[in-house]
Amino acid sequence: MSRVKFATKLTLLTGCVMATTMFAGCLNHPLKPVELEKSSTDEEQIDLIVNKDVDILFVIDNSGSMGEEQAILANNFGSFIEVLEQETVEANYRIGVTTSDNGNRWCETGVTTPEAGNLVMSSCKDRIGDFVFNNGETDASDIACNDICTLDAAALEVLPTTTDVDSIAAPRPWLENIEGKKNIPATTDTVEAFKCLGPQGINGCGFESQLESMYLALIRAQSAEEASYGFLRANAILAVVFVTDEADCSYNKSFSEIFEQDGNKVFWSDPTALYPTSAVCWNAGVSCSGDPSNYDSCDAVNKDVDGNEDVDDAAAVLHPMSRYIGLIEGLEQQKQELNPDQEVILGLIGGVSSDRTPFYGDVGATDPAFQDNYGIGPGCQAVNPNNPDEPVEAVPPVRLRDLVEEFTPNNMHSICEPQYKDALDAIARAIEKQIVPACYTKCVKDTDLSTDALDPECTVQEDPPGGGASDAVTMQECLRDAAGYVLDEQSGDYVMPSTDANACYALLTDDPTGMATADPGDDMSNFCAGSNYNLEFKIARRPGFPAISGTAISATCSLADFAELSCPGIGG
Template sequence: MTVRGGLAVTLVLSCSWAAGCGSPGLVPVVLETEPAAENQLQLTENKDVDILFVIDNSGSMGAEQANLAANFGAFIEVLEANDVEANYRIGITTTDNGNSWCPPGSTTPEAGNLVLSSCRERLGDFIFNNGEEDVSDLACNDICTLDAAALEIQPTLTQDDANPKPRPWLERIEGFTNIPAGTSTFDAFRCFGPQGINGCGFESPLESMYLALTRARNPDEDSYGFMRSSALLAVVFVTDEADCSYNKSWASIFEPDGNQVFWADPADMFPSSAVCWNAGVDCVGDPSGYDSCDPVDKDVDGDPTTDPSDAVLHPLSRYVAQLGDIEQDKQALNAESEVIVALIGGVQPDGSLVYADVGDSDPAFQHDFGIGPGCTGPLGEAAAPPARLRDFTNSFTPDNLHSICATDYTGALEAIADQIRSKIIPACYYKCGADTNPDTELIDAICEVEQDVPGFGVRDVPECLRDAVGAYAVDPASGSYVMPSTEDEVCFAARTDVGGQSDDALDDIAEYCVDLGANVEFQLAYAAGVLPPSGASTVASCVVSAEPAVDCPELN
């Protein structure tokens, strides 16, 4: 490839995916100065992220769901920021996997199915305890302001299905969403996120995650294709109780005629959530402030067991292995890929954990949950502390624990989104691009791009369309780049705006690149409905500065 007016520098952006890249990034980027091989540099970029929210829909979760939905904009703002521009999918399921005390008809166990329907279409889900608890206004009507037309899910493709159809998740990929024009993901989540309060009170968030991710790999499921092969995976649990992911072979632990060793009181007519705590956690130290409370596998008689099939609650190893295998598969394509896990649960607002029996000071809570509150909200709403969910979260993303008792989840959602941000690295050009037109405010970088598509060969990639003043044109439908012609499927942008010389955000180079001293950042954009080709590699060459020490003094 030849470049006008100076030394050619080659930037290789490659992606090797099972069925398509899905973003302008998510690619190993190799920067090399020809012909010296020792000048090769490599970084890994990943802009695709699949996010699964597992939301507690039991009777105590009305205010918490309202809080999550109302503050969700903070999460989206991070994902859509200029230096992130994530290509994201958001799936939602509940903690309801059913129980003999939660018969079908009294609840609607999702068992990992993704839920994507407006809360206004299921207001009955927001009424609990024979109408004594009604949060339909608090957790839905006061938050969701969109009608059915504004929430109609648009047909999309996946890596595994070339037939467009509505999918049970929200997505924004290459600036295009699967919701109607004019509807933001934030506003849509305010309607889709609240799950109601009539779900089973024996919450199984870990099993719900397990089933949701298993379904996403099953071609017979509606959620098939939710997980992209090379995308980051983030799992966010939102619950105010302990995990009760029980092995249904041992459902007798909930039955009055079964072994009641885990019951708060064997004389009770029905079990409380204390069964979940007692069946999966042991504490040591002074009960008024335990030294620690840790997960333990117990058999039906309450004795510790090393046989997973004898454990009444599924061992944590079941869930760690599942995410570990998914992470390993992703790392086979991209060595930097990983799984992110977060919990909004019974954690103190400062992130600390409290484990204590409350006994006579709050006998009802002790009886119902087997332990005292891990935190208490401003209206007195209390949450059980996590033990199994704490250890599971720490297995993948240490200390990514946030308080469900907080008055505002903005901080928690920003922190979780920042974990995703930290794994998304822009495609900075690690050589100093030459300004070929000093008379303009922006650096006028001259670059050429080719893409090698396996099975099809090499094609030239045109530059995305610029407007009359030289800024990148904006597609009004997506807010993203414009293909130079209707026949083009992909175009590139060489972003160079550091100080806001242009009013166009599409020109802005990511702060990450600026901090490294780079003056050019590459973006690939695909036309609506076009999936990036599997295994494609893209090579970009730019004219470089003859005086890099002057033009890019901070570039290392």
């Protein structure tokens, strides 16, 4: 979008008026002179949305069937990071990983160690025994760890980092890249690091509690007594990604009798069996209607120990969905106090078909073993290229579906696919949409009409969280030379204007094609230019000096006298 400067537009307007005067004698009704409304203010302070902080929690199913799926996740993780690190996004991200294991009396044998929402930050090679399931019947050591993890301990060293809630630098149980500074060695690639840190093994509890793991992880991150304290930043975009092939079994431990031999076995596939199966999880939290071979719908419901439906939350044997929806809503509301447009992002790679919809149907006649094990037929199926005799199958994720659809509709993806590149890319794109450029949403005055480019006059201030007007700091513009903004040769980022500056701002005035100047450092984004704004800000920070959560940036610029001429269609 080429910009015609105000002086040029005024000339064009004058020419039009002269032309209409010449032909006025031919008109029955002379044209009414154009009346322009002058701006009522000379300048205006606007809060800039410059937040690129993203906190991402992966909840990974670590039960016995998840070896190949964890390998696929790790091998496709580059698609996720590529979006976060692309030049138009440059997210300051933290990535934490926990498992679906919250324990169960049938899993308390010393074989599993329930994470219960604790973040895991260690090499899979240091946990290689976790990749063997059922006394060696299934061994995913190579496919999910040894074949994909190529880094040694030195390359995976977790370096100290300082959080917003703790001034003491210490190693933290998450991966991060903030303003170009990582908490792993600079020479270690984040994608390669995740191939070692992401896989969680396959000896976790088979009664997966994906929702409760998320709940506990987010609660722990807010408790000063926890190792993950500080993972959540007040202003950061929050994203939660579930990776699982089974239904949620986040049960209220006050009702653990639903799993016990001498308890109420109303949810068991076979009440005479020696032990329960995962069918308890489905039967205790889901109700379906329609033809059992292809149900019209299956929905999350509260059931009590006797199987009665639609009971009060307090009587529900599986924690009610209100517990998890309420937690996410609360966090979202806190973030919207800082940015009204910010939304929590949820994503799922689970038992849905390639078109992102689950299938619900009993398979008791065709596959009684699957029906007995899970209480329902597969939500998706695919040929297993490594073992054609054992197809890839996953249980439809009703409770997880309800949570994801509540906050990020249509962000479910199939775990039965041979690759997760598209799924991870789509989830990352949902995060990208929350990271918007800092457009100045008023029409800025051009202070030098003799040049082609806009020459704005602005002051930028940085306000620390909780501070008053007296605490605001006036920021310096990033370093310029005769050719324009000076960019660091290695990072490509803007150079600080002085040794005592840890942050600076750049004024972006060209359209995305670089129209007006040859300086690549002042090109606006498609987002701001497409809305017909004529100025965008870019905030750069010195590596190792991130903004404190809750920091606000505001800009005050001189406004154009006649916005409808200088910025036609602004905001559109």
